[in-house]
Amino acid sequence: MSKHDDKLFRLVTAIVAASVLLVVVGIAATLIQGSWLSLRQFGFSFWRTRTWDPVAGQFGALPFIWGTLYSSLLALLLSTPVALGIAVFLAELSPRLLRQPLIFLTELLAAIPSIVYGLWGIFVLVPVVRSLEAATPEWLRRVPLFSGPPLGVGMLAAALILAVMITPFSAAVAREILRAVPTSQREAAYALGATRWEAIRLALYYGRTGIIGAVMLGLGRALGETIAVTMVIGNNPQVSASLFAPQYTMAAVIANEFTEAADDLYLHALVEIGLVLFLITIVVNALSRLLLWRVADKPVAVAPSAAAPVAAAA
Numbered sequence: 001m002s003k004h005d006d007k008l009f010r011l012v013t014a015i016v017a018a019s020v021l022l023v024v025v026g027i028a029a030t031l032i033q034g035s036w037l038s039l040r041q042f043g044f045s046f047w048r049t050r051t052w053d054p055v056a057g058q059f060g061a062l063p064f065i066w067g068t069l070y071s072s073l074l075a076l077l078l079s080t081p082v083a084l085g086i087a088v089f090l091a092e093l094s095p096r097l098l099r100q101p102l103i104f105l106t107e108l109l110a111a112i113p114s115i116v117y118g119l120w121g122i123f124v125l126v127p128v129v130r131s132l133e134a135a136t137p138e139w140l141r142r143v144p145l146f147s148g149p150p151l152g153v154g155m156l157a158a159a160l161i162l163a164v165m166i167t168p169f170s171a172a173v174a175r176e177i178l179r180a181v182p183t184s185q186r187e188a189a190y191a192l193g194a195t196r197w198e199a200i201r202l203a204l205y206y207g208r209t210g211i212i213g214a215v216m217l218g219l220g221r222a223l224g225e226t227i228a229v230t231m232v233i234g235n236n237p238q239v240s241a242s243l244f245a246p247q248y249t250m251a252a253v254i255a256n257e258f259t260e261a262a263d264d265l266y267l268h269a270l271v272e273i274g275l276v277l278f279l280i281t282i283v284v285n286a287l288s289r290l291l292l293w294r295v296a297d298k299p300v301a302v303a304p305s306a307a308a309p310v311a312a313a314a
Contacts, residue, residue, distance in 0.1 A: 027278065035272035037265050046272060052237040054257075059269035061276055063237040067247040068277070071155060071229065072222035074243075075162030080215055083167045084204075087174035087214075092200050103175070110168035118231035121161045126152040126232055129160065133244050148244035151234065156243040158233035162225060166218035173217055177210035178203055209292055216288035223281055226251040250277040 032039070038046060042059065049060025090102055130152030140146050148154070181203045189199040204211065226249075234246020235256060250273050261267035 028275075031271060031275040031278055035268045035275050037268040038272040039268075041265065042269075046269075047276065050237075050239055052253075054260075054262075054266050057263075057265055059265070061250070061273050063239050064248050064250040064253050064273055065276060065280070066239045067155070067233065068223060068249040068251070068280070070247070071158045071162055071233065071249060072219060074155070074159035075166060075222045076215065076219050078159060078163035079167040079170060079218060082163075083170035083214070083218065084174060084211070086167070086171040087178055087211075088200060088204070090171075090175050091178035092196075092203070106168050106171055106175075109164075110172060114165070114225065114227040117161055117165055118228040121157060121228060121232040125161055126157050129154075129157045132156075144241050145243060148240075148242045150244065151246060153232055153234040154242075154244050154246045155233065155240075158229045158247075158249075159243075161228050161232055162222045165225060165228065166221045169221055170214045170218040173214035174207075174211050177207040177214065180210070181206050212288070212292055216285070216292075219284060219288070220281065223284065224251055224277070226255050230255055250274070 038059065042049070046059065046061055047065065048062055049058075050062050051058045051060050052063060053059075086106060090099060090106070094102060130150050133150035133152065133156070136146055136150070141148075185202060185206055186199050189202050194202070229249055230252040233249060233252060235248050235252060236246040237248045237253070238245065240247060254270055254274055258267075258270055261270055
């Protein structure tokens with residue numbers, strides 16, 4: 001390859017890389033322009049106001065911010081142990097005969113369209129959640145976390161369906177991370193007398209950076225999920241800690257009300273919610289990147305329980 005071809009190749013790849021930045025800046029500029037009336041009228045009070053009344057021209061995004069973060073973090077809390085369990089089983093413990101079918105089914109769950117999850121949520125998950133809520137003891141209902149009528153639709157149903165949706169993504173990435181851990185790490189652990197569980201713990205610790213990235217990938221999917229959540233969350237703009245209460249998310253309100261925006265201020269308020277979601281996504285990804293850098297900077301150390309055989313041998 002000549003010097004001219006090399007320079008041309010570097011220029012083309014630089015342009016392609018710069019196009020990503022241009023797309024992000026273009027999206028931000030479009031959202032700011034489309035929400036300018038709302039930004040000018042409400043300012044930062046839009047972020048902390050609970051009232052959403054299109055008839056009176058009062059708009060506040062706090063119920064939608066709360067619903068988005070609450071449902072996403074709750075789904076992450078529910079899905080992470082399951083995803084790690086699937087990844088560990090497929091990478092470390094599964095018999096060869098079962099491994100490929102299980103990998104195929106896990107990847108198939110990730111490919112199912114959101115609307116299909118939503119239909120399954122309405123016809124299967126919501127009745128199950130309603131039965132669970134109806135069976136909740138009266139003394140437990142006095143706790144704010146479990147207060148409210150047993151409707152079935154609400155935060156719990158949304159968190160459960162989100163957990164089901166993001167588990168395949170986190171599990172698939174975590175499985176590949178565990179497979180990428182050098183075999184020498186496991187062999188060294190076994191040679192020093194570690195049990196299988198201790199060897200798996202070392203593999204998890206060795207691949208902790210990638211596993212955290214897998215979890216953050218699931219969180220990013222949960223933050224932006226629209227259709228399935230819209231169908232089961234109840235779509236009520238309120239700030240509540242109750243798992244049984246119908247609530248709302250930013251993506252859901254945009255999908256539900258964008259075509260109903262009769263005036264410019266209403267439309268700009270919905271676009272500003274999109275801007276808020278865009279900024280929250282950037283902040284979450286930046287924080288996850290900082291977390292990955294901090295974890296990656298720490299040296300890989302042998303866990304105390306796995307190091308015990310070494311001390312005994314010494």
